Amino acid sequence: MSNIDLRTVSIKPLRQTFDHIARRFGDKPASRYQEGTYDLQATHNFHYRPTWDPDREIFDPSRTKLVMKDWYALKDPRQYYYGTYTMARARQQDTAESNFDFVETRGLAEVLPEDVKQTALDVLLPLRHVAWGGNTNNAFICAYGYGTAITQPCIYQSMDQLGIAQYLTRIGLLLADPEALQTAKQAWLDDPMWQPLRRYVEDTFVLQDWFELFVAQNLVLDGYLFPLVYDTIVDDDLSSRGGTAIAMLTQFMSEWFGETAKWSDAQIKVAAAESPENKALLAQWINHWRARALEAVAPIAKRALGDRADGALDDLVQQFATRVGKTGVTL
Amino acid sequence: MDMQVAKKKLGLKERYALMTRDLGWDTTYQPMNKVFPQAEYEGIKIHDWSKWEDPFRLTMDAYWKYQAEKEKKLYAIIDAYAQNNGHLNVTDARYINAIKLFLNGISPLEYMAHRGFAGVGRQFPGVGTRVACLMQSLDEIRHSQTQIHAMSNYNKYYNGFHDYTTMIQRVWYLSVPRSFFDDAITAGPFEFMIAIGFSFEYVLTNLLFVPFVSGAAYNGDMGTMTFGFSAQSDEARHMTLGLECIKFMLEQDPANVPIVQRWIDKWAWRGYRVLTLVGMMMDYMLPKRVMSWKEAWEIYFEENGGALFNDLARYGIRPPKFLDQIAFDKDHISHQAWGTFYNYAAACNFHSWTPTDDEMDWLSAKYPNSFDKYYRPRLEHWREEAKKGNRFYNKTLPMLCQTCQIPMIFTEPGDPTKICYRESDYKGTKYHFCSDGCKDIFDHEPEKYIQSWLPVHQIYQGNCFNPGVDPTAPGFDALGAVLDYYNMAVGRDNLDFEGSEDQKNFEAWRGMATKNI
Ligand SMILES: [Fe+2]
Ligand SMILES: [Fe+2]
Numbered sequence: 001m002s003n004i005d006l007r008t009v010s011i012k013p014l015r016q017t018f019d020h021i022a023r024r025f026g027d028k029p030a031s032r033y034q035e036g037t038y039d040l041q042a043t044h045n046f047h048y049r050p051t052w053d054p055d056r057e058i059f060d061p062s063r064t065k066l067v068m069k070d071w072y073a074l075k076d077p078r079q080y081y082y083g084t085y086t087m088a089r090a091r092q093q094d095t096a097e098s099n100f101d102f103v104e105t106r107g108l109a110e111v112l113p114e115d116v117k118q119t120a121l122d123v124l125l126p127l128r129h130v131a132w133g134g135n136t137n138n139a140f141i142c143a144y145g146y147g148t149a150i151t152q153p154c155i156y157q158s159m160d161q162l163g164i165a166q167y168l169t170r171i172g173l174l175l176a177d178p179e180a181l182q183t184a185k186q187a188w189l190d191d192p193m194w195q196p197l198r199r200y201v202e203d204t205f206v207l208q209d210w211f212e213l214f215v216a217q218n219l220v221l222d223g224y225l226f227p228l229v230y231d232t233i234v235d236d237d238l239s240s241r242g243g244t245a246i247a248m249l250t251q252f253m254s255e256w257f258g259e260t261a262k263w264s265d266a267q268i269k270v271a272a273a274e275s276p277e278n279k280a281l282l283a284q285w286i287n288h289w290r291a292r293a294l295e296a297v298a299p300i301a302k303r304a305l306g307d308r309a310d311g312a313l314d315d316l317v318q319q320f321a322t323r324v325g326k327t328g329v330t331l
Numbered sequence: 332m333d334m335q336v337a338k339k340k341l342g343l344k345e346r347y348a349l350m351t352r353d354l355g356w357d358t359t360y361q362p363m364n365k366v367f368p369q370a371e372y373e374g375i376k377i378h379d380w381s382k383w384e385d386p387f388r389l390t391m392d393a394y395w396k397y398q399a400e401k402e403k404k405l406y407a408i409i410d411a412y413a414q415n416n417g418h419l420n421v422t423d424a425r426y427i428n429a430i431k432l433f434l435n436g437i438s439p440l441e442y443m444a445h446r447g448f449a450g451v452g453r454q455f456p457g458v459g460t461r462v463a464c465l466m467q468s469l470d471e472i473r474h475s476q477t478q479i480h481a482m483s484n485y486n487k488y489y490n491g492f493h494d495y496t497t498m499i500q501r502v503w504y505l506s507v508p509r510s511f512f513d514d515a516i517t518a519g520p521f522e523f524m525i526a527i528g529f530s531f532e533y534v535l536t537n538l539l540f541v542p543f544v545s546g547a548a549y550n551g552d553m554g555t556m557t558f559g560f561s562a563q564s565d566e567a568r569h570m571t572l573g574l575e576c577i578k579f580m581l582e583q584d585p586a587n588v589p590i591v592q593r594w595i596d597k598w599a600w601r602g603y604r605v606l607t608l609v610g611m612m613m614d615y616m617l618p619k620r621v622m623s624w625k626e627a628w629e630i631y632f633e634e635n636g637g638a639l640f641n642d643l644a645r646y647g648i649r650p651p652k653f654l655d656q657i658a659f660d661k662d663h664i665s666h667q668a669w670g671t672f673y674n675y676a677a678a679c680n681f682h683s684w685t686p687t688d689d690e691m692d693w694l695s696a697k698y699p700n701s702f703d704k705y706y707r708p709r710l711e712h713w714r715e716e717a718k719k720g721n722r723f724y725n726k727t728l729p730m731l732c733q734t735c736q737i738p739m740i741f742t743e744p745g746d747p748t749k750i751c752y753r754e755s756d757y758k759g760t761k762y763h764f765c766s767d768g769c770k771d772i773f774d775h776e777p778e779k780y781i782q783s784w785l786p787v788h789q790i791y792q793g794n795c796f797n798p799g800v801d802p803t804a805p806g807f808d809a810l811g812a813v814l815d816y817y818n819m820a821v822g823r824d825n826l827d828f829e830g831s832e833d834q835k836n837f838e839a840w841r842g843m844a845t846k847n848i
Contacts, residue, residue, distance in 0.1 A: 009416050009419065009840060009843045009844045011416065011488070011840045011843070013487035013488055014487065014488060014489070014490070014836075015486065015487060015493060016487065017483070017486070017487075018483070018486055018492070018493055018494065018495070018496070019493045019494040019497070019818065020494060020496045020497065030483075032476075032480055035479055035480060035483055036475075036476035036479055036480065039496045040439075040442050040475065040496065041442070041446070042439070042443075042499070042500055042509075043500070044500055045500045045501065045784045045789075046513060046784065047506070047509065047510040047513040047514065047517075047782065047783055047784045048510075048513055048514060048517045048779050048780075048782045048783070049517060049782065050516070050517040051372075051517055051518060051519060051779075052368075052369050052372070052517075052519060058513060058516055058517060059446075081476050082398075082402070082469070082472055082473040082476050082477075083402040083405075083406055083473075083476070083477075086395050086398045086399040086402055087399045087402060087403065089391075089395040089399070090395045090396050090398075090399030090400075093392045093395045093396055094396075096392065097392065128354055129354060129355075129356060131354075132354035132355060132458075135465070136453060136461075139449050139450075139452050139453040139461075139465055139468075140453045142446070142449040142468070143446060143447075143449040143450035143452075143453050144450070148442075151446070151449075152472060154449075155445070155449055155465070155468055155469050155472060156469075158449075158465060159391055159394075159465060159466070159469055160391075162354075162391050162462065162465070163390075163391035163392065163395070165350075165354050166350045166390050166391055166392065167392075169349050169350050169353075169354075173341070173346075173349070178341065178345075178349060181349060181353065185353070185356070188356065189356060189359075198360065199360040202358045202359070202360040202361045202366070203360065203361060205358065205361055205365075205366045206361045206365050206366060
């Protein structure tokens, strides 16, 4: 039969997509995002209760106080499924690779002004551990969250944070050596400058409400840290002092935040629009965590920006409030 | 002088350690046992997580790069296969039922693996372990999606694929694979790793994927074959992770050995029971056979598994229990299972049929000890009856095993003419099992298995009707109401292959390619 030309056969499909997709969008050709996302998670007739959470089902909407009629309203504006996600990151990875290569082959690390280099090492290297915290927390949301629409991007977010921790590690190895990583780890553990942030991260490790964790990690902590570190400190301040090489090495992080913030905002916006109760809950979470985030990042701003830190922090608070304002949550 | 040259070159292992395990720290603002609340309750003792040997060294940048390449190639083939009506190239339309079984029964487990590995990737206190588990979580969502995307095209042209997310949660036989994974994910993180990482990915994976993927290759299904092959390099990582996990647990404390042994016994048996469906697929559903279930078991379990367990003997681990029975049963289970699906074809979302004469001869040759004696006469009888217009459909509901949830169809060890029944009393209630293996599992954890959502019990309790259905109404059609609840398209998804819409359409479509119409 292998000789027949099947391409010439025009046959009419019996249906365009799976029933669960058709029930949501009608029987028409569906996107790979839709077929790879909607209703993949089981919702009923579970066989056994988890031995690690016997009061709940394996997937259980009561693991957060937030309430949604349809958890698949929390869709990803990027429409990432595994294929599009890895292809997008592979492209960014490619750029990052040539940036590292550029800095390395031209010996740009060696010609950095000493104080710029030291600031970069002091500020960036302990953030490896913060990124690892981001990996941990997004793994939690992926495991215990509800509905593939939001849990799926969380495994991507989790592995992105691991990738960021690894880029930061490479920056340490490129600008200095393994000892610099150990010095930074010690600072992370002991230096008063890092303790409010470490306490923030460790406190998020024990949060049980996964949507609160989403707020504390992806909206608030990243929302304070990334603009401060990668925009204000690296791209503006260090670059103006001869540190453009550093900005090349952190380009992945800046772009990544720009992309993922749109996703986080979309989640908050949809959750807030669902009900006044959700809106109030989100405001309460955001208010709590943003006060702590400001306290946690302030010493970093002081270390890097000195006198200009207060102004930068004011801007940061303002910028974040504006961002949240657009999601419909009133702080 | 170039400063780079003066820098100490890091070894691969050292460098990978900085990229992974060095990222973690012992928390002090929150106690470690609150950060990792699942680390101890199973009784596994880990004294030193730093002794973990990374099973592979892959950083995220490399991961993205390799995986994106694989995805590009895979989707190009899936697209071409769909555009060229590749489905009309399969040996015959009966084959398509094998992949219905796959999409309905296996792909949802890939998704569960994704969530399960995210959970253990969060819960282990060891960073190296967590990184490897999270990478697997990411791979597993890939597997579920590539399978869905590859089979999406089949769904457009054939029945039985259309509502797999509902059916896995409702249809009687799908509770077999589903309860298997629900069992693993509701266990603690260490048991999950023995259940899925070791028993499933390492010991049994070849018995699942090789039959489906080679089955696809033998039967002209390029789409399925391609996602199978594309997943293989992921599987290689998953296998090394499973093996490292068990070795690590065994090396950390001798008190772990009996716990791990019990899990090996449990999960080898659980997995073996699920594989009954695969055995049946190999022996009955592939128009062009790859090898018999019995041969696959001998190669992939008895030979390869034997070597593995010899290797683990130095830790005090012995092969799983009940291997004698499995060795005897390999002549029987695929035939017993197909007989059951033939019986219950009215309540099933794929078709069944009686084998052709050639196929019966193949079965005789592969199963000289059992086929002609026990199973051929029954199949021939059914075939005769069907020819006379009496295709037999069993409309009574079978008793299910409380543990594996398969109907009580298996026979006594050593006596293929006698159905095996076992039972246990627990808190004043009697529970029934298909085998010593399933009874043994129940007796260790009765509180877990008394919860089983057994499809037949649920039907009798009135839990498998759509809202608004009144079972007390005169002339109530219970089976019809259950099939509605399953969202089964009656007369399209179910019944015999002979006369099915799939059969007619496939014939007509292929005819269009060969004739001038
Ligand atoms: Fe998989
Ligand atoms: Fe059983």
